[in-house]
Amino acid sequence: MGTEKRWVYRVDEPHGSQGWLPYGVQAERRRGTVITDDPEETAEYVAALVVTDLVTEWEAGGAARRHLRVIVWEDKEGAGPEDAAFTVEIRPDIDAG
Secondary structure: OOOOEEEEEEEEEEOHHHOEEEOOOOHHHHEEEEEEOOOOOOHHHHHHHHHHHHHHHHHHHOOOOOOEEEEEEEOOOOOOHHHOOEEEEEOOOOOOO
């Protein structure tokens, strides 16, 4: 008891001069909350869950991998990576082929 943590995440994609914007047509699907109760389940763990979900979706749908970033905050969503607990950027493999 008392070990629960609330993590909030958002997935963004680059949009040229507009900067980073929420990923996808249904951006609300790529924004959410994860509650953990194990001290080992940190912001990095939450980002790994989100990335795993993205990759699984891409593989199942035959979609190309995208350039994205996953931002994780503790407790509530912040402005961007500058106030995040963890941020990871995913880039497509340009050497694939």
